[in-house]
Amino acid sequence: MRISRRNLMISAAAASAASAFARAAFAELPPLAKKDTYKVGFAQTESNNPWRLAQTKSMQDEAAARGWQLVYTDAAGSAAKQVADVNSMIAQGVDLIFLAPREEKPLIPAIMAAKGAGIPVILLDRNVDQSLAQAGVDYVTFIGSDFIEEGRRVAEWMVTNAGGKSKILQLEGTTGSSPANDRKKGFDDYIAAHPEFVLLASQTGDFARDKGRQVAETLLQAHPDADIIYAHNDEMAIGAISAVEAAGKVAGQDVMILSIDGGKEIVQLIIDGKVAAVCECSPLFGPKAFDTAVAYANGEEIPPKLINPDRFFDASNAAEMLATAY
Incomplete structure (x- = not known):
């Protein structure tokens, strides 16, 4: 069958439009359905210090209080293991992933894999290289300190x-x-x-x-x-x-x-x-992290960064503030 130049042009235009549509669709963040309970992942970077232990407990306590299932992993200080941990969560079909990326660049493939699988990601306490992945495009937001x-x-x-x-x-x-x-x-x-x-x-x-x-x-x-x-x-x-x-x-x-x-x-x-x-x-991310996930499921606009307020301790206030330190 003879294919005319006009048909070729129409086919090429259609293919280009389909490609553009696919790119636009992929550029959008995966949605999070509104449900009474969720199965969420928390990919922790390590557990070798009090700060990380306090962060993990805060996440576990909040999940338990809400009746959510929390899939928890500990990368033991390895970016490669953390990527594997996220891939495991994807395979388990979690609804959303909370990720504390060990390093700015090595965790990009994990974020993109979750996005490709239709699973939204919220970054906790550490951000990633903004030239490689962006909040509102590749992941929902970064929650942490300045x-x-x-x-x-x-x-x-x-x-x-x-x-x-x-x-x-x-x-x-x-x-x-x-x-x-x-x-x-x-x-x-x-x-x-x-x-x-x-x-x-x-x-x-x-x-x-x-x-x-x-x-x-x-x-x-x-x-x-x-x-x-x-x-x-x-x-x-x-x-x-x-x-x-x-x-x-x-x-x-x-x-x-x-x-x-x-x-x-x-x-x-x-x-x-x-x-x-x-x-x-502060390592106490649980309440804000889970509140942000609910807000996202409700269709609320989430800022690209949610900055935690930080106090400052010195000899003038340490004694009176000791009880409130984590």
């Missing part, structure tokens, strides 16, 4: 209260994670306008207490004149205290310790005089 602002607030407090101290060691969080990237940026950008403060060294401690201790020991040996340690989380800050003491110095006197997270242990260390100040980063 990590840049956390770093900036710590730097601002330090500049005001350093009392002559000025030589800084920075213990960074997990390389490639949004809190590590942003807490460094917020802090570094602020002190850039204060040349009296010198950042002697900055190295990852992977948000872990013992690694934070090891890195702090190494950096203190290389820079014995350091008198400020800024850690991206409580665990590394507590590890740094051990390193300072092992170096024969007094934490809180010879070396100012600054941190972000605000668990009970570190707030008590402020009261004890070993830690100077901490910007809070």
Whole structure:
């Protein structure tokens, strides 16, 4: 059968229109049906510190209170396992996935796989690379803290209260994670306008207490004149205290310790005089996470970011706020 040029053009136009329709359909977020109860996944990045344990408990408690089934996984600090965990949730047919992405780029395939399977994703506490996946397009929203602002607030407090101290060691969080990237940026950008403060060294401690201790020991040996340690989380800050003491110095006197997270242990260390100040980063995501899922199912417009308010602890308020720290 002879195919005319006109028929070819019509066929090509139809194929192009179909392709455009498919792209448009895929660009839309998967819906979440309104139901009395849901089966949802929570892909946790790790469970090796109090912050993560508190976050997991908050999610589990909220699911139980609402009568929702929660499929929980722990990636044990592995981005590759977390991708596999999300794929397992997809295979189990969950209605929605709550994801705390370990790193900004490696979890993109997991988000896209869920989207392709028609399962909406809500990101908790860590974001992903916005050039590769976007809220409102590839996932519903990011719920968490303003990590840049956390770093900036710590730097601002330090500049005001350093009392002559000025030589800084920075213990960074997990390389490639949004809190590590942003807490460094917020802090570094602020002190850039204060040349009296010198950042002697900055190295990852992977948000872990013992690694934070090891890195702090190494950096203190290389820079014995350091008198400020800024850690991206409580665990590394507590590890740094051990390193300072092992170096024969007094934490809180010879070396100012600054941190972000605000668990009970570190707030008590402020009261004890070993830690100077901490910007809070609350792990209690359960209520807001589940409320957001319900709002999405109801067809409400969800902002691309839902920012949790963070308190700030220092010697002026630590004792009275200790009971409310996680």
